[in-house]
Structure formats: structure tokens, C-alpha cells
Amino acid sequence: MSATSCSLCRFWSSSIGKKFVVAITGLVLVGFLAGHLSGNLLMYAGAEAFNDYAKFLHSMLHGAGVWIARVVLLTALVLHVVATIQLTTANKASKEKRYECDNTVQASKSSRMMIWSGLTILAFVVFHILHYTVRIDSDLAALADGGDAYQMVIVGFQNVLVSIFYVIAISCLCSHLSHGVASIFQTLGLRSKKSSAIIDKLAKAYTAVIWVGFVSIPVAVLAGWLN
Ligand code: HEM
Secondary structure, three states, X not given: OOHHHXXXXXXXXXXXXXXXXXXXXXXXXXXXXXXXXXXXXXXHHOHHHHHHHHHHHHHHHHHHHHHHHHHHHHHHHHHHHHHHHHHHHHHHHOHHHOOOOHHHHHHHHHHHHHHHHHHHHHHHHHHHHHHHHHOOOHHHHHHHHOOOHHHHHHHHHOOHHHHHHHHHHHHHHHHHHHHHHHHHHHHOOOOOOOOHHHHXXXXXXXXXXXXXXXXXHHHHHHXXXXX
């Protein structure tokens, strides 16, 4: 094994290395969510704007762009999940050795919450990809194949149960983000006593925009504001 891959192995096996991987991949996913939301908000600009955007995504770099984005996203997601699960398992194993003070109890409670909200998001992402990317529903597939991604989203959210599931999953995602975004700054050493208040405010503002933006779409479809 080369010296480089050995130092990568050492980096990955250390808890600080894994925390760094969780932070950097978290940052990639946070950036993706902001980009995905910006694109989705084009639903409010009408069918033509949204369909042109969907067409552009699939034609970027002669069709290679969407696959490059998928590989980057999938790699970030897998590394994020694997590193988090390994950190939580190691944390559990050393639990007895730790002091039972309030801070420790609080930290383990919030990391338990992070694992559960994280697993719910994972289940949602699988459902979401089957729903709008693979399109297992033949009606949605026919709309998308005909170049009408706008109507595909409208018809998809006209199913009340599906819309309720999206709202619950997006709320879980935002609970995860409300803790995770501020933690990224902490892990990367960018959070000081002086900057912590502004970082917390920025993390809350980002989470609120993500929640309102994503939830507004199924709500607007069910209310008949988007049709
Ligand atoms: C109202 C909320 C949302 C709407 C309307 C929406 C819409 C869409 C659409 C139409 C696609 C298919 C893109 C294409 O292949 O043309 C898609 C893909 C995707 N969405 Fe969303 N999305 C929403 C929320 C989310 C959330 C909250 C997440 C992350 C947790 C997410 C993650 C993804 C991922 C990973 C893909 C697959 C990208 C690909 O490989 O094509 N979406 N979304």
C-alpha cells in the first residue's frame, strides 16, 4: 500500500478524521439543498421556466453534467452516513468510560436524534428518487418523458398522502440541519466564542429558508395555487 493511501487510512480511522469527513460531506449536501431549492422554486415562475430548467439539467455537458453531480452527491451521502454510523458506534462503546455530567448526556441525546432524523432522510431520499427520478408511477413517467416535469410535480403532490409524507420528511431534514449546519463550523474550527452567535443565527436562517421553500411546493399544489 502506498504512503498516501496509508495516511488516508490513518485519517479515516481517527475520530477527528471521520468528523472532518462528516463536516465536508455535510457542506456538499447543504450546498446541494440550496441549489435544488433554487431550481424547485422555478415552479412559481410557471411551467415553461421549470421545464426549461429540467431540460437544462439533463443536457449540461452533453448529458454528463447530471451524472457527475449524481456521483459527487452519492459519494458525499455514502461517506456522510458511514462515517456518522461508525462515530456513533465508537461513541456508544466508550460510553461507560465517560463522565456522567449534564453536557455528556445532552450531547448523546442530540447525536441520537441526529442518527434517527438522518435515517428518516435516507428513507425519504430513496422514496423521492423512485418518485421523481426513476418514476415508478407510469402517469408521472409519461408526463416527464413528454418533457413536462412541471405537471409531473403537480400530479405527484396532488396525492395528499405523498404530500404529507414530504412535509414530515422535510421537517425531519430541517431538524437534522438545525443541529448539523452549526456543527460543521465547530468541526472545521471556524466557530469561536465571538462568532458562535452569528453562526447559530445563520444556521437557523438557512434551515428556515429550506423548510419554507421545500414545504411550500406540496402545500401550494394542494391549495390549488400551483396547477
Ligand atoms: C418540494 C420538495 C421537492 C421537489 C418538488 C423536488 C423535485 C425533484 C425533482 C423533479 C427531481 C428529479 C430531477 C430530474 O431527474 O429531472 C428531484 C431529484 C432529486 N431530489 Fe428533489 N425535490 C424536493 C425535495 C428534495 C429534498 C428535500 C431532497 C433532499 C433531502 C431532495 C433530493 C433530491 C435528489 C438526491 C434527487 C436525485 C437527483 C438525480 O439524481 O436526478 N429533493 N427532485
